[in-house]
Amino acid sequence: xxxxxxxxxxxxxxxxxxxxxxxxxxxxxxxxxxxxxxxxxxxxxxxxxxxxxxxxxxxxxxxxxxxxxxxxxxxxxxxxxxxxxxxxxxxxxxxxxxxxxxxxxxxxxxxxxxxxxxxxxxxxxxxxxxxxxxxxxxxxxxxxxxxxxxxxxxxxxxxxxxxxxxxxxxxxxxxxxxxxxxxxxxxxxxxxxxxxxxxxxxxxxxxxxxxxxxxxxxxxxxxxxxxxxxxxxxxxxxxxxxxxxxxxxxxxxxxxxxxxxxxxxxxxxxxxxxxxxxxxxxxxxxxxxxxxxxxxxxxxxxxxxxxxxxxxxxxxxxxxxxxxxxxxxxxxxxxxxxxxxxxxxxxxxxxxxxxxxxxxxxxxxxxxxxxxxxxxxxxxxxxxxxxxxxxxxxxxxxxxxxxxxxxxxxxxxxxxxxxxxxxxxxxxxxxxxxxxxxxxxxxxxxxxxxxxxxxxxxxxxxxxxxxxxxxxxxxxxxxxxxxxxxxxxxxxxxxxxxxxxxxxxxxxxxxxxxxxxxxxxxxxxxxxxxxxxxxxxxxxxxxxxxxxxxxxxxxxxxxxxxxxxxxxxxxxxxxxxxxxxxxxxxxxxxxxxxxxxxxxxxxxxxxxxxxxxxxxxxxxxxxxxxxxxxxxxxxxxxxxxxxxxxxxxxxxxxxxxxxxxxxxxxxxxxxxxxxxxxxxxxxxxxxxxxxxxxxxxxxxxxxxxxxxxxxxxxxxxxxxxxxxxxxxxxxxxxxxxxxxxxxxxxxxxxxxxxxxxxxxxxxxxxxxxxxxxxxxxxxxxxxxxxxxxxxxxxxx
Amino acid sequence: xxxxxxxxxxxxxxxxxxxxxxxxxxxxxxxxxxxxxxxxxxxxxxxxxxxxxxxxxxxxxxxxxxxxxxxxxxxxxxxxxxxxxxxxxxxxxxxxxxxxxxxxxxxxxxxxxxxxxxxxxxxxxxxxxxxxxxxxxxxxxxxxxxxxxxxxxxxxxxxxxxxxxxxxxxxxxxxxxxxxxxxxxxxxxx
Numbered sequence: 001x002x003x004x005x006x007x008x009x010x011x012x013x014x015x016x017x018x019x020x021x022x023x024x025x026x027x028x029x030x031x032x033x034x035x036x037x038x039x040x041x042x043x044x045x046x047x048x049x050x051x052x053x054x055x056x057x058x059x060x061x062x063x064x065x066x067x068x069x070x071x072x073x074x075x076x077x078x079x080x081x082x083x084x085x086x087x088x089x090x091x092x093x094x095x096x097x098x099x100x101x102x103x104x105x106x107x108x109x110x111x112x113x114x115x116x117x118x119x120x121x122x123x124x125x126x127x128x129x130x131x132x133x134x135x136x137x138x139x140x141x142x143x144x145x146x147x148x149x150x151x152x153x154x155x156x157x158x159x160x161x162x163x164x165x166x167x168x169x170x171x172x173x174x175x176x177x178x179x180x181x182x183x184x185x186x187x188x189x190x191x192x193x194x195x196x197x198x199x200x201x202x203x204x205x206x207x208x209x210x211x212x213x214x215x216x217x218x219x220x221x222x223x224x225x226x227x228x229x230x231x232x233x234x235x236x237x238x239x240x241x242x243x244x245x246x247x248x249x250x251x252x253x254x255x256x257x258x259x260x261x262x263x264x265x266x267x268x269x270x271x272x273x274x275x276x277x278x279x280x281x282x283x284x285x286x287x288x289x290x291x292x293x294x295x296x297x298x299x300x301x302x303x304x305x306x307x308x309x310x311x312x313x314x315x316x317x318x319x320x321x322x323x324x325x326x327x328x329x330x331x332x333x334x335x336x337x338x339x340x341x342x343x344x345x346x347x348x349x350x351x352x353x354x355x356x357x358x359x360x361x362x363x364x365x366x367x368x369x370x371x372x373x374x375x376x377x378x379x380x381x382x383x384x385x386x387x388x389x390x391x392x393x394x395x396x397x398x399x400x401x402x403x404x405x406x407x408x409x410x411x412x413x414x415x416x417x418x419x420x421x422x423x424x425x426x427x428x429x430x431x432x433x434x435x436x437x438x439x440x441x442x443x444x445x446x447x448x449x450x451x452x453x454x455x456x457x458x459x460x461x462x463x464x465x466x467x468x469x470x471x472x473x474x475x476x477x478x479x480x481x482x483x484x485x486x487x488x489x490x491x492x493x494x495x496x497x498x499x500x501x502x503x504x505x506x507x508x509x510x511x512x513x514x515x516x517x518x519x520x521x522x523x524x525x526x527x528x529x530x531x532x533x534x535x536x537x538x539x540x541x542x543x544x545x546x547x548x549x550x551x552x553x554x555x556x557x558x559x560x561x562x563x564x565x566x567x568x569x570x571x572x573x574x575x576x577x578x579x580x581x582x583x584x585x586x587x588x589x590x591x592x593x594x595x596x597x598x599x600x601x602x603x604x605x606x607x608x609x610x611x612x613x614x615x616x617x618x619x620x621x622x623x624x625x626x627x628x629x630x631x632x633x634x635x636x637x638x639x640x641x642x643x644x645x646x647x648x649x650x651x652x653x654x655x656x657x658x659x660x661x662x663x664x665x666x667x668x669x670x671x672x673x674x675x676x677x678x679x680x681x682x683x684x685x686x687x688x689x690x691x692x693x694x695x696x697x698x699x700x701x702x703x704x705x706x707x708x709x710x711x712x713x714x715x716x717x718x719x720x721x722x723x724x725x726x727x728x729x730x731x732x733x734x735x736x737x738x739x740x741x742x743x744x745x746x747x748x749x750x751x752x753x754x755x756x757x758x759x760x761x762x763x764x765x766x767x768x769x770x771x772x773x774x775x776x777x778x779x780x781x782x783x784x785x786x787x788x789x790x791x792x793x794x795x796x
Numbered sequence: 797x798x799x800x801x802x803x804x805x806x807x808x809x810x811x812x813x814x815x816x817x818x819x820x821x822x823x824x825x826x827x828x829x830x831x832x833x834x835x836x837x838x839x840x841x842x843x844x845x846x847x848x849x850x851x852x853x854x855x856x857x858x859x860x861x862x863x864x865x866x867x868x869x870x871x872x873x874x875x876x877x878x879x880x881x882x883x884x885x886x887x888x889x890x891x892x893x894x895x896x897x898x899x900x901x902x903x904x905x906x907x908x909x910x911x912x913x914x915x916x917x918x919x920x921x922x923x924x925x926x927x928x929x930x931x932x933x934x935x936x937x938x939x940x941x942x943x944x945x946x947x948x949x950x951x952x953x954x955x956x957x958x959x960x961x962x963x964x965x966x967x968x969x970x971x972x973x974x975x976x977x978x979x980x981x982x983x984x985x986x
Contacts, residue, residue: 060900060903060935061935061938062899062931062932062934062935063934063935064820064931065820066820066821066822066823066934066937067821067822077821077822077823078821078938079820079822079823079937079938080937080938080941081938081939081941090939091939408966408968410964410966414812414813414814414815414816414964417815417927419814419815419926419927421967424967453816516925645925646927648896648927648928648931648932649927649931651931653896653900655896655897655900657900657901657904659907659908683897686894686896686897687895687896687928688875688894689848689849689874689875689876689895689925689928690849690875690925692875692876693849693874693875693876697894726876726879727876727878727879727892728878728879728882728883729878729879729882729892731892732891732892732893
């Protein structure tokens with residue numbers, strides 16, 4: 001029966017030469033919603049939607065390299081938009097590289113999801129229910145929207161991931177020499193890849209939530225998730241320490257389970273770096289977040305780990321070398337990152353532990369997550385004894401010698417991604433003032449490039465850590481545990497205020513730690529918007545980094561603000577894969593608040609979101625290819641993103657031209673009339689040079705054509721106020737967003753009307769306090785904006 | 797004279813970019829002294845000074861921008877550099893613009909410019925975060941080609957994506973850099 005359930009081949013013995021082949025068994029599906037127009041879209045299915053976006057937000061390219069080196073015709077010089085030997089122009093080549101980045105990012109998330117599914121089916125079976133409690137009925141918004149599937153068990157994700165995998169292969173094919181030649185089609189494919197990336201993330205997080213009972217809407221979940229410790233000072237190094245790094249939680253979950261089962265949870269520290277650490281705290285309450293990605297090198301160099309367990313993604317490529325230096329055995333648990341270690345899966349744990357403790361091998365690979373807990377913990381218990389007394393923080397004498405050795409040649413500065421003036425700081429330290437060096441600790445992105453070019457062989461990273469060590473060892477913050485999906489009941493409460501604009505927006509800090517000026521700016525972004533009653537939803541490194549900073553009362557932003565998806569909330573949604581729930585929240589607004597059908601209906605929902613849901617992502621330290629595909633996925637769904645200055649190295653941005661009237665014409669779905677509208681959102685992907693510039697930019701990118709006058713006045717209040725606060729000016733374009741006097745902030749109405757009259761030449765009826773002439777359009781509360789002609793209800 | 801003498805810049809007769817691996821391709825900018833860059837700027841029909849947040853490092857740098865502005869060259873203040881101009885009460889021909897958005901306009905020959913009179917034929921980058929400026933200069937080099945837009949940098953970094961640039965200047969050479977900027981301002985004839 002089992003075989004028949006899964007499909008397969010069987011023979012009936014009485015009938016000679018008869019063999020019956022049963023393919024997939026399709027069970028009768030529950031009638032939950034009529035299928036929409038685009039289930040499981042292929043490469044070109046949503047191309048029309050993409051081209052609508054690309055027409056308004058024309059791709060902008062800033063090549064990082066003027067050559068193409070991908071085939072043996074090359075190298076080809078494409079400078080000045082020349083063609084290469086294959087005929088590709090510079091602009092198409094940039095689109096191709098962007099697609100490649102999104103391909104890598106999406107593959108990481110999809111492969112992570114597939115890996116999880118494989119391991120979880122093996123451990124728990126296919127029938128683990130997807131049940132997120134009484135407050136979450138739309139359990140998988142992206143899966144419903146893209147695939148038209150309402151998943152009931154984790155086994156249903158087999159089909160979803162197969163769809164993504166097939167699309168990835170088709171899109172990878174388009175990268176080959178002699179395939180696509182249009183930059184716009186490359187971008188459409190990148191947008192498709194971004195959508196697949198968001199779907200893959202949702203799949204991965206739903207699978208792990210379902211199997212590990214991570215927080216949902218059952219008791220203790222959602223806004224009520226507990227706080228966990230964050231920071232390099234949270235680990236008790238007098239105990240054995242296991243440190244997990246990466247993104248795939250099953251090995252770490254097994255370590256937590258082993259500690260509990262063996263009564264060791266108070267005797268051994270389990271800490272983590274990056275998303276694995278976020279997800280570990282969702283399954284094991286005593287886990288600690290040592291740091292985000294940006295401090296990986298420094299945490300490893302500090303030697304706090306007795307055993308390092310790596311899984312996948314965002315692991316330093318030199319992790320083995322670093323661990324050998326600190327005499328910390330390493331266990332690789334994923335076939336995508338084995339670092340040359342011998343595969344000891346299924347080997348006798350006693351032998352493995354013995355080999356690791358004795359130092360006969362620097363590490364091993366164990367590819368079955370359920371075998372990792374015992375080996376890692378037993379090894380840590382033994383290695384801890386051997387490592388007692390070792391210190392990897394420089395002594396005072398070593399520190400003095402190194403800072404005096406520095407000849408201020410500037411080589412480190414030229415090698416530093418942030419161009420830090422390390423030599424000057426060394427000089428100052430040599431003269432007795434270590435503060436400039438200590439201040440570099442947070443701004444440093446922790447890459448270590450400086451050390452390789454130092455002519456005096458100074459271990460610069462260690463020198464900076466030493467300078468900052470008095471603060472670093474006391475670094476202890478608090479962060480909410482990742483809560484997973486936003487509840488349907490929360491969406492019911494805030495759907496109207498979000499669409500009408502009275503909650504000014506959702507700000508979603510996401511992604512990596514390649515910040516231009518340290519982690520403090522992350523806290524500033526969160527604080528500024530939460531205090532202004534935006535909803536701040538964090539994931540990944542930014543969720544960790546903002547917890548490192550405290551206010552005067554010693555509280556982090558998580559402790560200062562509630563965790564509800566509501567005005568003023570600061571929510572940790574979870575790890576990088578969890579940011580699919582931010583897409584999910586926007587989709588649910590369309591589904592729950594507006595009653596739009598979700599099933600296989602991506603285009604309509606993206607059209608709804610781009611014109612009505614004031615949300616803006618911010619990847620202030622975006623670094624990886626995953627961040628590229630994440631942002632591109634947000635963009636296809638109509639959610640803009642601001643990146644930090646390093647983000648310009650992604651080569652491509654999506655920015656509109658507010659001065660091009662023809663790009664800003666929408667359709668009023670009520671009667672089909674064409675309406676010239678204000679530029680909201682003005683850009684889909686844009687970089688800011690400084691955080692002072694980014695804050696008003698984010699507020700601006702939350703403005704939508706559907707805002708009510710009250711909502712618009714609230715959004716304008718914040719846009720103008722942030723601009724005055726951080727740029728010392730009224731935004732030069734604030735008038736573009738004014739449709740009527742009622743759009744203006746009440747407290748500033750007269751002043752702003754005067755400015756409109758004096759500076760823009762608008763006609764004002766001062767008796768009535770009304771705008772007579774000037775705005776792009778008049779405020780129309782029944783305006784029903786769309787980009788899709790098929791949604792016109794009744795043509796004029 | 798002005799380069800990081802120990803960083804290896806002149807060993808092969810080539811300057812190294814401030815971010816050492818930022819080697820774009822066959823076409824890289826020429827290093828020039830302030831008088832030559834000033835003269836080059838003077839040849840522009842419609843130049844634009846694009847400044848960034850590093851201008852706020854010291855009053856001197858802001859004053860140099862204002863002096864150039866007073867020669868009739870309009871200023872696009874990017875990042876949060878506009879703050880400095882407001883504090884100095886010099887805002888006459890200064891406009892805030894996001895650098896990404898500005899470069900998006902500069903690459904379009906049909907852009908009307910900050911004054912509504914048309915796009916620029918020459919841009920001067922000054923006081924901008926190195927890697928951000930480098931990428932925007934790359935866009936101009938590769939896509940603002942018909943008609944050709946000329947771009948120079950007067951920052952303390954060698955910018956290979958600019959047509960002309962100063963060399964890398966060590967913080968120890970701050971006085972020399974200031975002197976270069978003074979000479980540049982003098983040599984701009986309008």
